[in-house]
Amino acid sequence: MGVSGEAGGVSQVRRWMESSGEGLCPQRLVLEHVTSRWGVLVLLSLERRSFRFSELRREIGGVSEKMLTQTLQTLERDGIVHRDAKPVIPPRVDYSLTGLGREAAEQVRALAEWTERRMDAVAEARAAYDELRSAGSSS
Amino acid sequence: MGVSGEAGGVSQVRRWMESSGEGLCPQRLVLEHVTSRWGVLVLLSLERRSFRFSELRREIGGVSEKMLTQTLQTLERDGIVHRDAKPVIPPRVDYSLTGLGREAAEQVRALAEWTERRMDAVAEARAAYDELRSAGSSS
DNA sequence: CGGTATCCAAAAGGATACTG
């Protein structure tokens, strides 16, 4: 359990990154996929219902074709998103969450909701911090 | 509650990113700070105990001074990390989590632990995906 | 020791054009 908070935990977490030649361990990558800019929005959207490609693109808004494609492919490969391509003309592809994906969405939503709940505290902390840095340097 | 999973949720989530001229909403930024490569490891380390700068650097391993400094400053500004600089020679600076930081660490740890628990399922999905892409294209 | 400042390489991300 390299990611738990107990003694020695982080030393093991280190092995994530330092082992596996290319650079990053698989856990780290999954975490980055689901918390990425578009990954979060894809998960939250698909948690509500399934979407077609362009539909999802409009729903999220501001995402390029390339990034949405890339995000969906990554999450599909991780077993989080299910891709249902119907062999018709014009092409129709539906995206939905797998069971694993719904679990992931729950975790990410918990984090996103925490962020939302505590945003005021963060904003306050930032204001205080910035205050000390501009005015506080005169004492 | 722009981040909840209910109807219309993502449309509101969109406003995160599209409003606030520069690009990204504050919620998005906090989420990126705590889930960033070094942010996660800092939170998990400091959840166990407080650390001095270089001590923390060794604990995490593989992080440059610049990135650790940057990560700690960002999290300090967000009110997540507490910085205690003692005016002595040589300088001594201790880092710990604030109350807000402990909440953040819990959320991040939940996500990290989920990732760890389900890593085998993800690996399996990846293997299946890669299989279909190399061998399956011959039918 | 605990930073800051600068430079540089690598990766992420977006606009556009094209394809089945």
Add this chain to the structure above:
DNA sequence: CAGTATCCTTTTGGATACCG
């Protein structure tokens, strides 16, 4: 419609050198 391929800009991250 749902991508793929290419190009280019922005951002990220690390190595190095220096400062209080």
